[in-house]
Amino acid sequence: MTEAIPYDRGFIQRKKILITGASKGIGFALAKELDSKGTSLLLHASSEEGYERLWTHFEGRGHAFWQADFFKPHEIEASLQSVLDDFGPLDGFVNCVGVRLRRPVNLLNVSIIQDTFNANFTSYLEVIRLITKKKRFQSGLSILSISSISAHSGAAGVSIYAATKGALESATRCLAKELYKKEIRINIIVCGQVNTEAYQALMNSKEDKQDAVLERQYMGLLQPSNLVNACIFLLSESSCFINGTSFPADGGYLQ
Numbered sequence: 001m002t003e004a005i006p007y008d009r010g011f012i013q014r015k016k017i018l019i020t021g022a023s024k025g026i027g028f029a030l031a032k033e034l035d036s037k038g039t040s041l042l043l044h045a046s047s048e049e050g051y052e053r054l055w056t057h058f059e060g061r062g063h064a065f066w067q068a069d070f071f072k073p074h075e076i077e078a079s080l081q082s083v084l085d086d087f088g089p090l091d092g093f094v095n096c097v098g099v100r101l102r103r104p105v106n107l108l109n110v111s112i113i114q115d116t117f118n119a120n121f122t123s124y125l126e127v128i129r130l131i132t133k134k135k136r137f138q139s140g141l142s143i144l145s146i147s148s149i150s151a152h153s154g155a156a157g158v159s160i161y162a163a164t165k166g167a168l169e170s171a172t173r174c175l176a177k178e179l180y181k182k183e184i185r186i187n188i189i190v191c192g193q194v195n196t197e198a199y200q201a202l203m204n205s206k207e208d209k210q211d212a213v214l215e216r217q218y219m220g221l222l223q224p225s226n227l228v229n230a231c232i233f234l235l236s237e238s239s240c241f242i243n244g245t246s247f248p249a250d251g252g253y254l255q
């Protein structure tokens, strides 16, 4: 793993950060890095397996844990309130939850569309609504979420996934203009292909093992550690004038 940016160590050590989708991939890599720097973490997973993984890895490190299914946004308030009561006001929130959906339009239906929006968009907004209430955050709170190049370039079969990410980005531009009055910033990282468990599973499921995206993502497959440092920068005061942006970390794909 790449070293974290040195001038951010002081910042990160003193802060309380919620990571949703912390049990795998980018979220897990970020959790490990912040844990090693002394950040106080509230770590979220949805499945029993994910929760178990977090518990096994971070038990005894002084962090807090939260299990919630983002397919059910109406249930988030009750479970998150009590966790936040114990954890205290947040300095950062990084949303790494992402449900992938690859289906042509004739195989979509309303339930699938609603579920995907619930997990990737509605629940994220619900968490933001709850953590931006009085006494839930510290001045300077930085919020981040992970979008995808598919929201910008489009690809066959991912209309709904890409639309959820597009919704995240549009909402972020609006929320930035709303929340700065509370001294809260909000940004997006737009990812190219990242070498996570989900990416490996996708590649293993394909007959053609060549990834066509990497022809355009000319700097190669991203590693989760590449994203970790970008997240830490956007969480930190070093990025205090960056707000409402979609920050590309795409290996050159969109340029």
Ligand SMILES: NC(=O)c1ccc[n+]([C@@H]2O[C@H](COP(=O)([O-])OP(=O)(O)OC[C@H]3O[C@@H](n4cnc5c(N)ncnc54)[C@H](OP(=O)(O)O)[C@@H]3O)[C@@H](O)[C@H]2O)c1
Binding pocket: 020, 021, 022, 023, 024, 025, 026, 027, 044, 045, 046, 047, 048, 049, 050, 051, 068, 069, 070, 071, 095, 096, 097, 098, 099, 119, 146, 147, 148, 149, 191, 192, 193, 194, 195, 196, 197, 198, 199
């Ligand atoms: N990997 C890539 O190439 C890539 C590219 C572009 C964008 N992204 C985005 O980057 C983010 C992280 O992706 P990743 O590949 O690192 O990890 P991932 O495999 O997409 O998993 C991320 C997290 O999502 C959680 N999750 C899954 N279903 C959920 C649900 N119903 N409710 C709540 N949480 C749920 C998982 O928890 P459990 O373990 O408990 O299921 C896991 O912690 C996602 O938003 C993804 O869309 C990834």
